[in-house]
Amino acid sequence: MMTTCRWKLLTGSCMITIGVLLLLICTWLPQFRKIVLLSGVLIPMGLVVIVLSLITTRYGKKTEFVEDERTLNIRAHTYMKAFSFSLLVVCVLFILVWLKLLVIDAGMALLVVFLTMGLSSSLLFWYYYRQGDINKN
Amino acid sequence: MITRIKEYRARYSLTQEELAKIVGVRRETIVFLEQGKYNPSLKLAHDVAKALHTTIDELFIFDDDEPGPESRVVLVD
Numbered sequence: 001m002m003t004t005c006r007w008k009l010l011t012g013s014c015m016i017t018i019g020v021l022l023l024l025i026c027t028w029l030p031q032f033r034k035i036v037l038l039s040g041v042l043i044p045m046g047l048v049v050i051v052l053s054l055i056t057t058r059y060g061k062k063t064e065f066v067e068d069e070r071t072l073n074i075r076a077h078t079y080m081k082a083f084s085f086s087l088l089v090v091c092v093l094f095i096l097v098w099l100k101l102l103v104i105d106a107g108m109a110l111l112v113v114f115l116t117m118g119l120s121s122s123l124l125f126w127y128y129y130r131q132g133d134i135n136k137n
Numbered sequence: 138m139i140t141r142i143k144e145y146r147a148r149y150s151l152t153q154e155e156l157a158k159i160v161g162v163r164r165e166t167i168v169f170l171e172q173g174k175y176n177p178s179l180k181l182a183h184d185v186a187k188a189l190h191t192t193i194d195e196l197f198i199f200d201d202d203e204p205g206p207e208s209r210v211v212l213v214d
Contacts, residue, residue, distance in 0.1 A: 068162035069178055070169070129165075132174035 008053035015046030070133065074125060077134040082121035089116045138173045139198045145189040159188045 019042035026035040067075075090113060096102040104112075128134055146156055153171075157164045162181065169175035170185065177185070179193075186193045 066163050068166050069181055070166045070175055071163065132169035132172070133176060135176065 005053050005057045008049055012046040012049035012053065015042045015049065019043035019046060071129070074128040074134055078121050078124040078128060081124050082117050085120045086113055086117045089113070138176065138200070140171055140173055141196055141198070142167070142171045142185065142189070145191055145196065149189060151189075156185070156188060160184045 019039040022035050022039040022042070026032055026039070029035055090109075093102070093104065093109060093112065097104060142156075146153070151159075153164050153167045157167045160167075160181065161184070166175065166181075170177060182193045182197060186196050189196065
Protein backbone atom coordinates (compact mmCIF):
# COMPACT_ATOMS: atom_id res chain seq x y z
CA MET A 1 0.00 0.00 0.00
CA MET A 2 1.36 3.40 -0.93
CA THR A 3 1.86 5.86 1.89
CA THR A 4 0.29 9.31 1.88
CA CYS A 5 3.73 10.88 1.33
CA ARG A 6 4.31 8.83 -1.82
CA TRP A 7 0.87 9.78 -3.12
CA LYS A 8 1.66 13.46 -2.53
CA LEU A 9 5.03 13.14 -4.25
CA LEU A 10 3.40 11.39 -7.18
CA THR A 11 0.66 14.05 -7.40
CA GLY A 12 3.26 16.85 -7.30
CA SER A 13 5.38 15.16 -9.96
CA CYS A 14 2.33 14.65 -12.20
CA MET A 15 1.37 18.32 -11.84
CA ILE A 16 4.87 19.46 -12.78
CA THR A 17 5.04 17.03 -15.71
CA ILE A 18 1.66 18.16 -17.05
CA GLY A 19 2.69 21.80 -16.62
CA VAL A 20 5.95 21.29 -18.52
CA LEU A 21 4.23 19.27 -21.27
CA LEU A 22 1.61 21.99 -21.67
CA LEU A 23 4.39 24.58 -21.97
CA LEU A 24 6.08 22.48 -24.65
CA ILE A 25 2.99 21.93 -26.76
CA CYS A 26 1.20 25.22 -26.14
CA THR A 27 2.53 26.85 -29.33
CA TRP A 28 0.55 24.34 -31.40
CA LEU A 29 -2.68 24.80 -29.49
CA PRO A 30 -5.29 27.56 -29.60
CA GLN A 31 -5.82 29.52 -26.35
CA PHE A 32 -2.05 29.98 -26.06
CA ARG A 33 -2.15 32.48 -23.18
CA LYS A 34 -4.58 30.47 -21.08
CA ILE A 35 -2.44 27.32 -21.40
CA VAL A 36 0.68 29.23 -20.39
CA LEU A 37 -1.22 30.58 -17.41
CA LEU A 38 -2.42 27.06 -16.50
CA SER A 39 1.07 25.61 -16.67
CA GLY A 40 2.33 28.60 -14.71
CA VAL A 41 -0.09 27.60 -11.95
CA LEU A 42 0.48 23.83 -12.19
CA ILE A 43 4.28 23.87 -11.93
CA PRO A 44 4.52 26.00 -8.74
CA MET A 45 1.61 24.05 -7.20
CA GLY A 46 3.39 20.76 -7.91
CA LEU A 47 6.58 22.13 -6.38
CA VAL A 48 4.67 23.27 -3.27
CA VAL A 49 3.02 19.84 -2.90
CA ILE A 50 6.40 18.07 -3.16
CA VAL A 51 8.17 20.44 -0.76
CA LEU A 52 5.32 20.27 1.78
CA SER A 53 5.17 16.47 1.66
CA LEU A 54 8.95 16.26 2.14
CA ILE A 55 8.79 18.68 5.08
CA THR A 56 5.92 16.81 6.76
CA THR A 57 7.74 13.49 6.24
CA ARG A 58 10.93 14.87 7.73
CA TYR A 59 9.53 16.89 10.64
CA GLY A 60 5.89 15.91 10.96
CA LYS A 61 4.26 13.06 12.88
CA LYS A 62 5.41 9.63 11.79
CA THR A 63 2.00 8.00 12.22
CA GLU A 64 -0.15 7.49 9.14
CA PHE A 65 -3.87 8.25 9.28
CA VAL A 66 -5.48 4.85 9.64
CA GLU A 67 -9.08 4.54 8.55
CA ASP A 68 -11.20 2.50 10.93
CA GLU A 69 -14.95 2.00 11.18
CA ARG A 70 -15.43 5.19 13.21
CA THR A 71 -13.56 7.43 10.76
CA LEU A 72 -15.26 5.73 7.79
CA ASN A 73 -18.68 6.28 9.39
CA ILE A 74 -17.84 9.89 10.10
CA ARG A 75 -16.51 10.39 6.56
CA ALA A 76 -19.62 8.88 4.96
CA HIS A 77 -21.94 10.94 7.15
CA THR A 78 -19.88 14.06 6.50
CA TYR A 79 -20.00 13.65 2.71
CA MET A 80 -23.75 13.04 2.83
CA LYS A 81 -24.31 16.21 4.87
CA ALA A 82 -21.90 18.23 2.70
CA PHE A 83 -23.70 17.08 -0.44
CA SER A 84 -27.11 18.03 1.02
CA PHE A 85 -25.78 21.42 2.10
CA SER A 86 -24.27 22.05 -1.34
CA LEU A 87 -27.55 21.10 -2.97
CA LEU A 88 -29.29 23.64 -0.75
CA VAL A 89 -26.74 26.30 -1.73
CA VAL A 90 -27.27 25.50 -5.43
CA CYS A 91 -31.05 25.79 -4.94
CA VAL A 92 -30.64 29.17 -3.24
CA LEU A 93 -28.31 30.33 -6.04
CA PHE A 94 -30.81 29.17 -8.65
CA ILE A 95 -33.67 31.04 -6.95
CA LEU A 96 -31.54 34.19 -6.68
CA VAL A 97 -30.59 33.99 -10.38
CA TRP A 98 -34.18 33.19 -11.37
CA LEU A 99 -35.46 36.20 -9.45
CA LYS A 100 -32.71 38.24 -11.16
CA LEU A 101 -31.28 39.28 -7.83
CA LEU A 102 -27.89 37.85 -8.74
CA VAL A 103 -25.93 37.62 -11.97
CA ILE A 104 -23.50 34.72 -11.91
CA ASP A 105 -21.70 32.81 -14.65
CA ALA A 106 -21.19 29.03 -14.81
CA GLY A 107 -17.55 29.21 -13.69
CA MET A 108 -18.41 31.19 -10.59
CA ALA A 109 -21.34 28.86 -9.78
CA LEU A 110 -19.03 25.84 -10.03
CA LEU A 111 -16.48 27.58 -7.82
CA VAL A 112 -19.18 28.26 -5.21
CA VAL A 113 -20.25 24.58 -5.30
CA PHE A 114 -16.64 23.33 -5.02
CA LEU A 115 -15.87 25.66 -2.15
CA THR A 116 -19.13 24.83 -0.35
CA MET A 117 -18.57 21.09 -0.67
CA GLY A 118 -14.90 21.26 0.28
CA LEU A 119 -15.26 23.60 3.23
CA SER A 120 -18.42 22.04 4.64
CA SER A 121 -17.03 18.48 4.43
CA SER A 122 -13.76 19.54 6.10
CA LEU A 123 -15.56 21.42 8.87
CA LEU A 124 -18.10 18.66 9.47
CA PHE A 125 -15.39 15.98 9.54
CA TRP A 126 -13.44 18.00 12.09
CA TYR A 127 -16.56 18.53 14.21
CA TYR A 128 -17.69 14.87 14.21
CA TYR A 129 -14.11 13.65 14.73
CA ARG A 130 -13.84 15.77 17.89
CA GLN A 131 -17.29 14.68 19.03
CA GLY A 132 -16.36 11.01 18.64
CA ASP A 133 -19.41 9.73 16.85
CA ILE A 134 -22.04 10.89 14.42
CA ASN A 135 -24.81 10.11 16.92
CA LYS A 136 -24.89 11.67 20.33
CA ASN A 137 -25.46 9.07 23.06
CA MET B 138 -23.53 3.38 27.77
CA ILE B 139 -20.78 2.55 30.26
CA THR B 140 -17.78 0.52 29.23
CA ARG B 141 -15.32 -1.44 31.33
CA ILE B 142 -12.58 -1.32 28.70
CA LYS B 143 -10.26 0.77 30.87
CA GLU B 144 -10.63 -1.67 33.75
CA TYR B 145 -9.94 -4.72 31.59
CA ARG B 146 -7.11 -2.92 29.82
CA ALA B 147 -5.45 -2.21 33.15
CA ARG B 148 -5.94 -5.85 34.13
CA TYR B 149 -3.88 -6.97 31.13
CA SER B 150 -1.49 -3.97 31.33
CA LEU B 151 -2.36 -2.80 27.87
CA THR B 152 -2.06 0.79 26.71
CA GLN B 153 -4.69 2.39 24.50
CA GLU B 154 -2.20 2.32 21.62
CA GLU B 155 -1.51 -1.40 22.09
CA LEU B 156 -5.19 -2.28 22.28
CA ALA B 157 -5.87 -0.16 19.20
CA LYS B 158 -3.11 -2.00 17.33
CA ILE B 159 -4.52 -5.41 18.35
CA VAL B 160 -8.04 -4.49 17.31
CA GLY B 161 -6.91 -2.57 14.20
CA VAL B 162 -8.39 0.84 14.92
CA ARG B 163 -7.10 4.30 15.73
CA ARG B 164 -6.13 5.12 19.33
CA GLU B 165 -8.77 7.86 19.40
CA THR B 166 -11.44 5.25 18.73
CA ILE B 167 -10.38 3.40 21.89
CA VAL B 168 -10.44 6.72 23.79
CA PHE B 169 -14.01 7.47 22.64
CA LEU B 170 -15.05 3.86 23.37
CA GLU B 171 -13.72 4.15 26.91
CA GLN B 172 -15.56 7.43 27.39
CA GLY B 173 -18.76 5.82 26.11
CA LYS B 174 -19.00 8.43 23.36
CA TYR B 175 -18.82 5.97 20.48
CA ASN B 176 -21.26 3.15 19.75
CA PRO B 177 -19.13 0.42 18.18
CA SER B 178 -20.33 -2.06 15.59
CA LEU B 179 -20.93 -5.61 16.72
CA LYS B 180 -17.70 -6.65 14.98
CA LEU B 181 -15.61 -4.03 16.80
CA ALA B 182 -17.26 -4.82 20.14
CA HIS B 183 -16.50 -8.51 19.55
CA ASP B 184 -12.87 -7.75 18.60
CA VAL B 185 -12.33 -5.59 21.68
CA ALA B 186 -13.94 -8.18 23.93
CA LYS B 187 -11.78 -10.90 22.37
CA ALA B 188 -8.62 -8.84 22.80
CA LEU B 189 -9.46 -8.35 26.48
CA HIS B 190 -10.42 -12.04 27.00
CA THR B 191 -13.97 -11.27 27.98
CA THR B 192 -17.46 -11.07 26.51
CA ILE B 193 -19.35 -8.16 24.98
CA ASP B 194 -21.96 -8.00 27.74
CA GLU B 195 -19.21 -7.90 30.38
CA LEU B 196 -17.53 -5.03 28.59
CA PHE B 197 -20.43 -2.84 27.56
CA ILE B 198 -23.13 -1.94 30.06
CA PHE B 199 -26.21 -0.19 28.77
CA ASP B 200 -28.40 2.02 30.94
CA ASP B 201 -31.42 -0.19 30.36
CA ASP B 202 -29.62 -3.44 31.21
CA GLU B 203 -31.75 -3.78 34.34
CA PRO B 204 -35.31 -4.12 33.05
CA GLY B 205 -38.23 -3.17 35.29
CA PRO B 206 -40.59 -5.87 36.62
CA GLU B 207 -43.25 -5.01 34.02
CA SER B 208 -40.83 -5.55 31.15
CA ARG B 209 -39.71 -8.97 32.31
CA VAL B 210 -40.88 -11.87 30.20
CA VAL B 211 -41.75 -15.10 31.93
CA LEU B 212 -41.33 -18.17 29.81
CA VAL B 213 -43.95 -20.82 30.48
CA ASP B 214 -43.98 -24.33 29.04
